[in-house]
Amino acid sequence: MIDEKTKIYGELITIGDELLSGRTVNNNAAHMGHYLRLAGFQIRWTTVVGDREEDIVAALQQALERAPFVLVTGGLGPTADDRTNAAVATALGRPLHRDPESWQVITNHLKKHNIPMTQPIAKMAELPKGARRIDLTRPRAGYY
DSSP: OOOGGGOEEEEEEEEOHHHHHTSSOOHHHHHHHHHHHHTTEEEEEEEEEOSOHHHHHHHHHHHHHHOSEEEEESOOSSSTTOOHHHHHHHHHTOOEEEOHHHHHHHHHHHHHTTOOOOHHHHGGGEEETTOOBSOSSOTTOOBO
């Protein structure tokens, strides 16, 4: 068993107006907290924030001041309310750029499913400069 004093602790931020309004149950926080605990991590804070970019930036900045690691979930899709990438870039002081790996995964997915490229879909490939994708097979993969 891992000693509570030596656990690495962090914060979980879940994003979405639907979480704040009660339209959607925040299952991501429960699942992530559970699996992080099993892996020996401790979540000390969970923040739920709506889809406003400035609110996401503020939540990220506060979390980064108090926690050695921050996990963020939500807001990576192609809809107008998906602003996580831009907010992370702002909070970290990094520009957004078109990530070549993300672009390739997205274009391959669209071709496979005969879906046309649109600007909202293209923005999914815009990541904070220096970010690295976690999963190279999914269009909406996370990054670190």
